[in-house]
Amino acid sequence: MHNDLVFKALADPTRRLMLDELCERKEQTLYELTARLIGRHEVAISRQALAKHIEVLEKAGLVSSERRGKYRMLVFNDEPIRGVTDRWLK
Amino acid sequence: MHNDLVFKALADPTRRLMLDELCERKEQTLYELTARLIGRHEVAISRQALAKHIEVLEKAGLVSSERRGKYRMLVFNDEPIRGVTDRWLK
DNA sequence: ATAATACGCAACCTTAGAGTTGCATGTCAA
DNA sequence: TTGACATGCAACTCTAAGGTTGCGTATTAT
Numbered sequence: 001m002h003n004d005l006v007f008k009a010l011a012d013p014t015r016r017l018m019l020d021e022l023c024e025r026k027e028q029t030l031y032e033l034t035a036r037l038i039g040r041h042e043v044a045i046s047r048q049a050l051a052k053h054i055e056v057l058e059k060a061g062l063v064s065s066e067r068r069g070k071y072r073m074l075v076f077n078d079e080p081i082r083g084v085t086d087r088w089l090k
Numbered sequence: 091m092h093n094d095l096v097f098k099a100l101a102d103p104t105r106r107l108m109l110d111e112l113c114e115r116k117e118q119t120l121y122e123l124t125a126r127l128i129g130r131h132e133v134a135i136s137r138q139a140l141a142k143h144i145e146v147l148e149k150a151g152l153v154s155s156e157r158r159g160k161y162r163m164l165v166f167n168d169e170p171i172r173g174v175t176d177r178w179l180k
Numbered sequence: 181a182t183a184a185t186a187c188g189c190a191a192c193c194t195t196a197g198a199g200t201t202g203c204a205t206g207t208c209a210a
Numbered sequence: 211t212t213g214a215c216a217t218g219c220a221a222c223t224c225t226a227a228g229g230t231t232g233c234g235t236a237t238t239a240t
Contacts, residue, residue: 004103011101012198013094023178031216049199051217056197070207070216078178085171088113102228121186139229141187146227160186160237 006080009060015053017041022063022076029071030054096170099150105143107131112153112166119161120144 009015014037021036022028034050037043054074057063061080066073099105104127111126112118124140127133144164147153151170156163 007097007100007106008197010097014198016097019178029216034216045198046200047217048201048219052198067217072217081175081178085175088109088168088171098227104228119186124186135228136230137187138189138231142228157187162187 003080003084005056005060006062006084009056009062010081012053012056014043014045014050015057017043018050018053018057019062019076022074023078026076028074029068030065030074031071033074093170093174095146095150096152096174099146099152100171102143102146104133104135104140105147107133108140108143108147109152109166112164113168116166118164119158120155120164121161123164 010019017037018033021033021041025032030051034047037050038045054063054065058065062077064075064077066075100109107127108123111123111131115122120141124137127140128135144153144155148155152167154165154167156165
């Protein structure tokens with residue numbers, strides 16, 4: 001299944017939270033995102049764990065990243081999500 | 091998260107296939123479903139494994155079941171799926 | 181009554197995934 | 211240039227999820 005990675009990506013609550021944040025602010029550095037998740041949302045998790053999650057989201061096409069100097073810019077993309085559940089709805 | 095179980099349920103490709111079948115024929119016995127998945131879709135899996143998947147789908151509210159004599163009737167319910175991805179779409 | 185049938189339950193195995201720790205790399209500012 | 215900072219990489223632990231095997235239970239048909 002070609003959208004297997006998308007469903008797998010959405011299966012984790014932390015990743016869904018990350019998508020919420022990225023959805024609000026479309027462009028964000030990994031550092032900003034990490035700070036917000038740990039600071040505001042009180043997510044008890046390490047930086048490396050979040051980096052792994054980003055990797056999963058990237059492979060699913062939900063996030064694209066680009067190294068910009070010292071930082072890593074993250075860009076949210078909702079396209080892979082659009083219509084994923086349509087097959088079960090009439 | 092209250093729809094955590096829904097996303098977890100959708101994460102597995104076999105369960106998504108089961109939902110496809112159940113979506114086509116809203117009412118179906120576990121036996122019929124198992125026969126179709128193994129026969130038609132060539133899913134190499136045991137009956138017990140499918141029973142476990144049904145359990146997951148039930149806990150997510152996507153399937154309700156009712157013992158009808160010798161058989162177990164399965165009824166598909168799309169309500170938990172409706173709008174689950176809306177939070178990431180404008 | 182009894183055998184075949186559809187299902188339930190429980191123990192077990194195996195692997196993938198989430199998370200951590202530790203260290204290396206690259207970039208920017210002073 | 212040197213140190214602080216943001217990130218990358220790899221090995222390791224631990225748990226849960228998917229799957230199997232084996233046996234028990236209930237229902238139907240002969």
